[in-house]
Amino acid sequence: MSGGAGGLGAGFSYQKFVHFALEQTRLRSTLVPHPSQEKFKFIKPNEDNTVLNTLSFSTSKIRLLRSLTIEQKNSVQVLDFAAFSEPEYDFPIFCANAFSSPARSIVVLDLNPLYDTTEHKDYREKYYRNLMPLIHKYSELLPWGGKITSESLRFFSPIVIWTMFEPTEANHQALYSAFMDYYEVWLELMDGAVRETSEEKIDRNREAQHKYLTWRAEKDPGYPLLKKLIGESGAKDLVREFLFEGVGSLGTKSFLEYFPEYAQQDGTVNRKRSMAGKSFGTRPWDAHGRSQHIG
Numbered sequence: 001m002s003g004g005a006g007g008l009g010a011g012f013s014y015q016k017f018v019h020f021a022l023e024q025t026r027l028r029s030t031l032v033p034h035p036s037q038e039k040f041k042f043i044k045p046n047e048d049n050t051v052l053n054t055l056s057f058s059t060s061k062i063r064l065l066r067s068l069t070i071e072q073k074n075s076v077q078v079l080d081f082a083a084f085s086e087p088e089y090d091f092p093i094f095c096a097n098a099f100s101s102p103a104r105s106i107v108v109l110d111l112n113p114l115y116d117t118t119e120h121k122d123y124r125e126k127y128y129r130n131l132m133p134l135i136h137k138y139s140e141l142l143p144w145g146g147k148i149t150s151e152s153l154r155f156f157s158p159i160v161i162w163t164m165f166e167p168t169e170a171n172h173q174a175l176y177s178a179f180m181d182y183y184e185v186w187l188e189l190m191d192g193a194v195r196e197t198s199e200e201k202i203d204r205n206r207e208a209q210h211k212y213l214t215w216r217a218e219k220d221p222g223y224p225l226l227k228k229l230i231g232e233s234g235a236k237d238l239v240r241e242f243l244f245e246g247v248g249s250l251g252t253k254s255f256l257e258y259f260p261e262y263a264q265q266d267g268t269v270n271r272k273r274s275m276a277g278k279s280f281g282t283r284p285w286d287a288h289g290r291s292q293h294i295g
């Protein structure tokens with residue numbers, strides 16, 4: 001790549017992350033365009049130097065695999081890539097979020113658990129026990145990104161890569177390498193996942209995914225930038241009908257029913273991201289993925 005000094009300018013793009021993931025998924029399953037793809041194909045940002053790209057698919061096991069990239073010439077680069085299973089499966093949600101400005105990159109890369117791994121030890125053992133070595137592989141290259149709220153941590157797994165770095169070519173290469181590893185691991189989990197037949201368990205999976213979608217649709221840190229680029233109603237549509245599609249159909253509970261601590265006296269949702277006010281400056285899991293001090 002021809003990155004030059006900061007690496008971010010001419011050469012860097014998150015498109016290759018998306019291409020890699022789609023190619024690897026195609027080797028294992030048939031990608032069918034998701035209805036949201038057509039609808040969100042042409043989003044024109046307010047700023048001329050900015051390009052938004054959206055793609056969304058499903059497969060027999062994946063309800064929704066979607067990606068959003070934002071590219072501003074020599075400036076901000078964004079990746080929001082996620083994949084959600086059909087409710088018949090309980091394998092984790094693939095989550096790759098990266099926001100890069102010339103000053104720094106803010107990254108979350110994880111197989112987000114469908115069930116909180118502090119409360120649901122069986123789920124942690126089932127999916128993460130064997131994956132802990134991944135953390136050792138990347139903990140030096142992509143160190144813990146500093147204080148993070150307990151509200152976000154609930155949605156992260158013990159193998160999460162939460163990091164901030166200077167956007168150099170070497171750091172982005174490390175991130176790409178981690179992305180490829182995490183995506184391969186996720187595809188393996190998907191391949192091995194067994195279809196649930198108990199209606200009760202399927203309902204439980206559906207609700208867990210709906211709770212996750214409800215959280216992210218309300219509290220995504222990317223929202224202010226989306227609003228700036230495509231306006232308030234465009235950003236709302238993108239969040240609810242593309243990025244976190246399913247928030248309006250997989251369940252009927254509201255944000256405040258899932259997260260009552262955000263209720264204000266007048267019945268509206270508190271706009272703060274964190275209510276507990278707790279934050280974690282270091283990785284709060286031990287080498288086995290057991291939580292050290294999450295509430």
Ligand code: BLA
Pocket residue numbers: 070078079080095097098099106108147148149151152153155156216221222223225226273
């Ligand atoms: C910042 N994005 C952050 C932070 C996190 C995330 C943890 C640090 C600030 C904080 O503690 O909240 C990402 N948080 C997540 C993710 C989950 C979560 C993925 O809880 C999942 C459960 N980021 C994006 C996209 C954009 C973006 C698509 O993923 C822009 C369109 C921007 N993220 C962005 C910006 C910041 C940020 C601008 C810094 C500003 C801020 O903290 O508000």
